[in-house]
Amino acid sequence: MSGTLNVFVVSLDTQSERRIDPHITVEQLKNKLELITGVPVANQAISIRNSLEDRTVVATLSDDSKPLGFYGLRDWHVLQVDDTNPSTSLTGQLTDVTQVDKFELSDTAYAAHDPDTVLAYKQRNKVGRFAPKDETSQPAVEVKIDLGSRCEVESTEPGLSKRGTVRFVGLTSFGTGEGIWVGVEYDEPMGKNDGSVQGKRYFSCRPNYGAFVRPEKVKVGDYPVEEIDLDEEM
Known part of the structure; x- marks a missing residue:
């Protein structure tokens, strides 16, 4: 050979691929394996296994003076190194997590520990459970009201007709909860604004001609501008 x-x-702590000279003795092999596995020569019990998938024992290296070829070692065999006296070595301690003290961190301590933690990122960007409730509620219902449409807005005062033109349809940054608002430019100064609310402009009109109402209070149709008969008032 x-x-x-x-x-x-x-071994218990290691697995590696090696190139081995089949002419060396078992004793020489053990000296090499101590450096690889950490198992002392005196503690080594070496067996040859068929493969990584098939751990059937092919032979046991019982005679330190015999060359490896004597035991029929061939390519891709597994040299299984067992520690016969692990109490005198460190074998198994590298993989034994039962001897390691657990480090536990409360949610509060974790959040304060590092500003770059995932938790801190979610808090800063309002992701997941930190998202505003109005952003995770039911989706807005589609409203089919065209801009520029003539409309009449429901009024709480009997006999009062509030007509105007639709200037805005969509979400706003004001109001409670989620939903669509309709911005109306009234024909008369019956509104509360000029198309802007809290410093944000949604459309433009004269002061007190603008208002924002819910879609269900708006009727779209043929609502011409009402003419005022001045002669009747004189």
Whole structure:
């Protein structure tokens, strides 16, 4: 047998692919494996397994003076290194999480710990459970009111007709809850604004000619400008 073999070396804490000379003895192999696995030479019990998928034992390296080729070692075999006395070495301690103290951080401490945490990001950008409730409520109902339409707005005063022209339809930054508002430019100064509210402009009209109402209070149709008969008032 000549050349080197590609084998896997597996222990409790390690797994690696190695090139092994089949002419070296088991004793020489153990000296090399101590550096790889951390298992002391005196504690090593080495067996040859068929493959990583099939861990059937092919042979046990029981004689330190024998060369590896004596045991039929071939490419892609697994050299399984077991520690016969782990209490005298560190074997298994690297993977034993039961010996590690758990570090737990409360939600409050986590939020205050680092301004770049995911929690802090969500708070700053109002994402997920930090989103405003009106942004996560039911979607706005579609309103079919065309801009420029003539309309009549429902009034609480009997006999009062409030006619005008639709100048805006959409969401606003004022008001409680979510929903569509209709901006109307009245024919007469019956409104409350000039098309702007709280410093934000939605449309333009003369002062006190503008108003914002809910769509259900607006009737769109043929509503001409009412003419005032001055002769009747004289």
